[in-house]
Amino acid sequence: MSLDTHKYSNGEVTVVWKPKLCIHSTICWKGLIEVFNPKERPWIKIDGATTERIIEQVKQCPSGALTYFMNEEPEDNGEK
Ligand code: SF4
Numbered sequence: 001m002s003l004d005t006h007k008y009s010n011g012e013v014t015v016v017w018k019p020k021l022c023i024h025s026t027i028c029w030k031g032l033i034e035v036f037n038p039k040e041r042p043w044i045k046i047d048g049a050t051t052e053r054i055i056e057q058v059k060q061c062p063s064g065a066l067t068y069f070m071n072e073e074p075e076d077n078g079e080k
Pocket residue numbers: 021022023024025026027028029060061062063064065066
């Protein structure tokens with residue numbers, strides 16, 4: 001089974017959206033229309049809010065359609 005996956009990154013955080021899981025609860029765009037605007041394409045404007053605010057909103061998605069991960073810095077920093 002493969003789920004469509006769309007990724008939106010601002011360089012710091014990447015928001016992952018799986019449309020097939022979306023139950024159209026409207027929570028994301030009612031909470032943060034600057035980023036989640038279903039009337040626009042692409043509907044996620046990753047530069048519309050701070051990373052912190054985006055993460056806060058993504059965590060409220062009830063279906064798991066929205067998730068996020070932090071973009072890793074290259075790990076080769078010499079630490080053992
Ligand atoms: S909060 Fe999640 S389930 Fe609700 S509309 Fe947004 S992506 Fe879809």
